[in-house]
Amino acid sequence: MKILILGGTAEARQLANRLVALGHDVITSLAGRTQDPILPEGGLRMGPFGGIPGLCAYLRVAGIERLVDATHPYAGLISINAVAAAQASGVRLVRYMRPPWTPLPGQTWMLVESAQEAADALPGAATVLLTTGHAGLETFLERDDCRFQVRVIEAPAFEMPPHAELILSRPPYGLEDEMALLRRHGVTHLVSKNSGGGQTAAKLEAARRMNVQVIMIARPLYGPALEAASIEEAIEALDLPESLAGL
Structure with missing residues (x-):
């Protein structure tokens, strides 16, 4: 067939x-x-x-x-x-x-419908691990009152502004490495799409253990x-x- x-x-x-x-x-x-x-x-x-x-x-x-x-x-x-x-x-x-992923026991997510809504939800002076890929990246980077760790597989076509740092890496990611990343950069917020699967799920458990607020963009x-x-x-x-x- x-x-x-x-x-x-x-x-x-x-x-x-x-x-x-x-x-x-x-x-x-x-x-x-x-x-x-x-x-x-x-x-x-x-x-x-x-x-x-x-x-x-x-x-x-x-x-x-x-x-x-x-x-x-x-x-x-x-x-x-x-x-x-x-x-x-x-x-x-x-x-x-x-x-799709669901919140872990004891974990509360902020659920949003779009990148714009997620960017608007960030408080001033937040330090953000951004794991949403290239789509909508500029929307987040307009928030120059926040700091961003932008994790993507391939670099975008533009340079990162001073308030953002690029992390080029490919999954899978382990729990200990994810916790170390959050700790090293003092991350307060994790912004993610609800991609599901096991290769990148460790960031959610790391966020739970490190009391990092998760902002989750819903699936279309x-x-x-x-x-x-x-x-x-x-x-x-x-x-x-x-x-x-x-x-």
């Missing part, structure tokens, strides 16, 4: 590898924003589709029989476009995303799709032929 995976996450890569091993014709689409990504097994497509019409056209021309949205929970419009394209083309869509709304939280659930939701599914 021919399957298109909208990827860019470890979950997408693992699912592609599993489906290829089961004998399916798998193409993974990457946005192309990350340099030197770890590539999955199977075919590869780079770059945007051109909105809903472009994705519909690709599904039709490539003969795609199943569509998997395994993008980052904050990947933008692609998840919304996937819903519309699947509905228009009649291709079965499965959304495979890691479950994507539209209806079959939901899966594991590889096994995703394969089952894809409703693959039994001879190939291996279930």
Whole structure:
């Protein structure tokens, strides 16, 4: 069966590898924003589709029989476009995303809907560990009454202002290292997107232990799709032929 995976996450890569091993014709689409990504097994497509019409056209021309949205929970419009394209083309869509985090026992988060709301919620003179990626970064850096430790995998296209320091690193992160980071910089606030998963979850436990206030940006709304939280659930939701599914 021919399957298109909208990827860019470890979950997408693992699912592609599993489906290829089961004998399916798998193409993974990457946005192309990350340099030197770890590539999955199977075919590869780079770059945007051109909105809903472009994705519909690709599904039709490539003969795609199943569509998997395994993008980052904050990947933008692609998840919304996937819903519309699947509905228009009649291709079965499965959304495979890691479950969101929830506050730890004894921990209270400040829940917000956007980067702007998160930036506005910071008190003056806050020292912030910012782990929200590149999107909306300028919004936070306008708060020159705060200090920021900006942790990203790749450097943004502009230099950090005097009140911000860049931390270039790639997960996973361990609890002891996260606590040391918070202690070293005197962090008072952690701003995060609710990405879920285990690779970066240690920052939440570190924040709980260090009494650091967590400001959590909620996930966007994507539209209806079959939901899966594991590889096994995703394969089952894809409703693959039994001879190939291996279930």
